[in-house]
Amino acid sequence: MSDNRAHIDEKYQWDLRTVFPTDQAWKEEFADLSQAVAEAKDLSGLLDKSAQKLLEVTESYLALSRRLEKLYVYASMKNDQDTTVSYYQELESKAVNLYAKYGEAFAFFEPEVLALGEEKFQEFTQSEEKLKGYHHFFEQIFSQKDHVLSQIEEELLANAREILGSASETFEILDNADIRFPIITDNKGKEVEITHGNFITLLESSDRDLRKKVYEAYYSLYEQFQHTYAKTLQTTVKSHNFSAKTRHYTSARQAAMAGNHIPERVYDILVTAVHRHLPLLHRYIKLRQEILGLSDLKMYDVYAPLSHKDLSFNYEQALTKAQEVLAVYGRDYSERVKRAFNERWIDVHVNKGKRSGAYSGGSYDTNAFMLLNWQDTLDNLYTLVHETGHSMHSTFTRENQPYVYADYGIFLAEIASTTNENIMTETLLKEAADDKERFALLNHYLDSFKGTVFRQTHFAEFEQQIHEADANGEVLTSQYLNNLYADLNETYYGLSKEDNPEIQYEWARIPHFYYNYYVYQYATGFAAASYLAPKISHGSQADKEAYLHYLKAGSSDYPLEVIAKAGLDMTKSDYLDSAFAVFEERLQELEDLVAKGVHLNG
Template sequence: MSDNRSHLEEQYTWDLSTIFPTDQAWEEAYADLTKDVEAAADFAGHLLESSQRLLEITTIYMDLSRRLETLYVYAHMKNDQDTTVAYYQELEAKANGLYSKYGQVFSFYEPEFMTLSQDRYETFLQETPELAAYAHYFERLFKQKEHVLSQAEEELLAGASEIFGGASETFGVLDNADIQFPVIKDEEGNDVEITHGNYIRLLESKDREVRKNAYEALYSVYEQFQHTYAKTLQTNVKVQNFKAKVRRFSSAREASLAANFIPESVYDTLLEAVNAHLPLLHRYVKLRQKALGLTDLKMYDLATPLSSDEQQITYEEALAKSEEVLAIFGQDYSDRVKRAFNERWIDVHVNKGKRSGAYSGGSYDTNAFMLLNWQDNLDNLYTLVHETGHSLHSTFTRENQPYVYGDYSLFLAEIASTTNENILTETLLKEATNDKERFAILNNYLDGFRGTVFRQTQFAEFEHAIHLADQNGEVLTSDYLNKLYAELNEKYYGLKKEDNHYIQYEWARIPHFYYNYYVYQYATGFAAASYLAEKIVHGTQEDKDKYLDYLKAGNSDYSLNVIAKAGVDMTTVDYLNAAFKVFEARLNELEELVEKGVHL
């Protein structure tokens, strides 16, 4: 096996032995679960024989899912910590295969359940009161009734799940394994091969020539392979549109949002609100141009920090700061933060073969582990606070809900993490001792808002447009995608497409376009988090208590109801307007600091 991690100190690695003590234990659990999943095939045709049978089969259905999640999480995280180890690639593939098998075996469940009449269901509840534990789960199923197919059709779809994922997997292999980016010179004149891992760092360079060369080198590769990327994206869009049509939805968007019972108006409201506030983004772009002293700002100038105050923050300092900032939520929250930081929930440092980026993971029966690729800077402090928000949301949910409700919807997933970020910003602004510090924090916040609310909404607008285009018979050639993306980019940033030739290929490198209407939730989540952070920092104890109740709710209610209990009505435009108000206030302040020459 690889020794890419042998140099790491144990305290900075996650402790996956809390899931399975050894790989052998995983193999044994896999073999047992495979047998149990196969045996469950005998339940087909018997779900509604009696109320007791419904309870028994539902309980086994949930139990097998629970065990499968734990198996998958171990294999997935072992693979992520070093993707060069073939053994863990194999474990993850086996876990994925078992998921597919599980889906096929239980493809009978929803079609059979949907034949249950409301009257008979009420009788079942009276006969077997334990079924009440699944009441909200059953209610959600009933609401999806018209979109569930016959058992034979469901089996076909479940059996084709790996084929449906082919375009996305091909994109992943091409983008992460096969394509090679050119070598450029860094600030010190050293040869550096561009990778997904170092591209953003090169784009943040103070040396404009380095930024330009990195940007053009990266996109020249996407230009070269644009037709292949267009084909994988087009195929993925066709898959989503096909599945939506088969399930009797009017569009892929309706199908995706229906999974969380989100009305399409929430998506449209986001697009309208962001488009109405694009003048704020144009102001920020102009401010960047002024602060950088440029006569012609280009897309490759948007990532470099405006501040010369580059704070070095060690991992230990970040842990201490995070604990201090998150203490605002009270003792219960703080106790769990300490556990996460002290009980090896976090894989901290970069190593060869490690998956890039950061995430919070785990399953119902494990710790809410975090993967980082730590660098000593302000951005990484924000990443730590962000992922801790996810992990605490997961922990509170799992502690307070049974397995059936022990997760939360994707729609709510980004809110807890980003609320933490917003509270960190408020704290750092309060503590700033001089204009340079304030400038750095404001710059970080505005860049985060730009990247999350404006950029992800731009992605959401593009994603919806290409699904509608395919639905209307348009062929998603690279020419079509390039033109659409270039026009959208010009609208958002106010920078002429003719002056930014390479940005038209950006769509080709965005993995989120394979996540089926996922990206809009980053923007709605950030805006809701901005709204909540204001209430938590400046509001009452009741506001904090309501927020903690939201963290504990999981899937015990519909997403919009869960977040409404925390005090945010996400069916209106108000929470979005409130977020733009904060953005504008901080933009005003940064403009004043630029006028004073603080950045120089």
């Protein structure tokens, strides 16, 4: 059982007093902001009156959004640090509700901007110099002119947002609150209740009987409730397709990617490149089988440890190693990493009620905080450098961009975090004390690549096919979803669906299928990082400066243009081929170590 938060040393807790000094200060800001949001409706109808009015309304729109972000960050992070405290649950709920009211108040904004027109906007920028700073912001709105509806229609869709998202919420409640997984007996005779949190950990057991028992018990629940899960997923897909059609897009994928101005060919190039390199994954799966000494590798074996080398780092050691490795970026980056590590940006340890997992958060006017649930493992070292990558991206962006351009999408975000991971891998491989340590590190990298590039593309392909099927009138029954998923899984892993019957239900447990074309960006991000990391480690000073320029750019340009300035063209498959070349090189190295017998006896 984890400790109560009160027992954790303050230096290991994030300092949210830098956001609001007290809860009372938060309440006062909430009251002021609620009044300001209520009054914002009065700004409707003023945009086209003059250049000055356009500027005033735009600045009010952004200023209120900026204050809302800070308000939400405090409440949500207070809640995340201990979700058993109802007081902060209430504050977060209030912040979310105020966001909804803000959306309603400014439902007029985009329709009025579009009614103004690009020609009139250009006239206004000639008479009001400050409007030029918002050029790209308005350019993005005008680029969506065929997809923004009338004010009345926008208000209707805003009001229907909760209804359209209800299937997703039902999935969350069913999967996280109502489902109770079986209790199994482990290899020591101890009873263990299976949960989402320990499922993968249990599959990482070296006891194959336990892995099989856990796997079959876990998926038995999804088999039991497959029809309910099919209905929540089908309804969500219908919601995506409905929204896309309502906004005059040709598909849900086009609608989702248009938000980031990512052409659909980026998605198709990813899937094509991954399929071309599936023999590498099959080769790794075969090597796994050899190392584990199995005649019939099953899906419940794909997480099993190949190495028993204990590579552990306590938190202080991890901080030192992270600072040492990330120093490759230069002084500016290192100074900000030290601030993050020394000025209580990080909530480190597990405590009772704390949100699981890890993330980087914050807003324009706060530190780029990080939440961890620290364990002394190699994985946690990677988590630290991953989240630090996000936080440095946010910090550089916020320092160098005005609020209007101080955000960035997941498409760019995952590059900053996984580039750090790739640099860490190269460093640790270089410093490996012996073949067994090198074996463990290569295994970690190959599993990360498998789980991010191959697996997330598998998810992306499934997501695309179910949206297309629904659009074409196919009913997404559990049988349809089971068959499709099983076929794709067999294609990706090369393991027959007949020998792995439980895998057909895996789609039912994946929350990302409710996120609307989100998962492909994990794969593109990791592959892009594999391409960029060597440029940071071995390239010129110009390469490093180009990368830092990307970190500073935020949303001041479209994502593909931003990352192109770091020397990466993601409309071509070169970066993917480069990533697969690294995978193959490290796979070959692991195969060579296996040939030497390094894997034997740990």
